[in-house]
Amino acid sequence: MAEYVVEFGKDGGRIEPDGRLDAAAFHRNHVAIWTVLAASLQQQGGDVVEVGSGTGQHVQYFAEHTPGITWWPSDLNDAHLKSIEAWRAHTKRANVRSPLRIDLTDPAWCPDMTNGNGPGPLLAVFCANVVHIAPWTVAEGLISGAARYLRPDGKLFIYGPFKRGGKHTAVSNATFDTSLRNGNPEWGVRDVEALEKVAEGVGLQLSEVVEMPANNLILIFKRAAA
Numbered sequence: 001m002a003e004y005v006v007e008f009g010k011d012g013g014r015i016e017p018d019g020r021l022d023a024a025a026f027h028r029n030h031v032a033i034w035t036v037l038a039a040s041l042q043q044q045g046g047d048v049v050e051v052g053s054g055t056g057q058h059v060q061y062f063a064e065h066t067p068g069i070t071w072w073p074s075d076l077n078d079a080h081l082k083s084i085e086a087w088r089a090h091t092k093r094a095n096v097r098s099p100l101r102i103d104l105t106d107p108a109w110c111p112d113m114t115n116g117n118g119p120g121p122l123l124a125v126f127c128a129n130v131v132h133i134a135p136w137t138v139a140e141g142l143i144s145g146a147a148r149y150l151r152p153d154g155k156l157f158i159y160g161p162f163k164r165g166g167k168h169t170a171v172s173n174a175t176f177d178t179s180l181r182n183g184n185p186e187w188g189v190r191d192v193e194a195l196e197k198v199a200e201g202v203g204l205q206l207s208e209v210v211e212m213p214a215n216n217l218i219l220i221f222k223r224a225a226a
Helices: 024-041 057-064 078-091 136-149 171-183 192-201
Strands: 046-051 069-075 122-128 150-160 162-164 204-212 216-223
Touching: 024 057, 024 122, 024 150, 024 204, 024 216, 046 057, 046 136, 057 069, 057 078, 057 122, 069 078, 122 136, 136 150, 136 192, 136 204, 136 216, 150 204, 162 192, 162 216, 192 204, 192 216
Parallel strands: 046 069, 046 122, 122 150
Antiparallel strands: 150 216, 204 216
């Protein structure tokens, strides 16, 4: 069965004295995820927001490979925000900014997106393992916010387990979905088509679906053709 963590630091993982948290999932999936992102981002420049950065480890790894990109991690959980900032201080990467406090239930995300303290029009938005452990309004806010802030050539990347055509892609994902919904009826593995419908409503289109290890997918959205 797939694993999930709502709050790192309460999952038995290591906590460093400076507040850095360690996610087991990072060590399993960061290379595979970067392989997909690199095809679109490696030679690019601009601002990228990672929504729901968790421990902050992914954004540090991605930033190492993209010196021309300014990365803006984000989260809503205080322990996660502390960990993200601690990893930033630890690696001292100049192209990673302090984390934004983004609430995805608000399509505007946070005041810093528009008050001059945050990024400019976004090259990309990346979100991993969030929409299945949150209410549906979070998925809607993620997509609406991306449509609001992406530049014309920008892309939205969403990583995690998904259903296709209303059906699970693996028995383990079906079991995982049941466990999520039993714990919280507002959670669950989402339908690709449901996300695609939300995207179409805000001017984005699903351009690619990439199969990933452990029965996960990366959904890539871009602006719909005029």
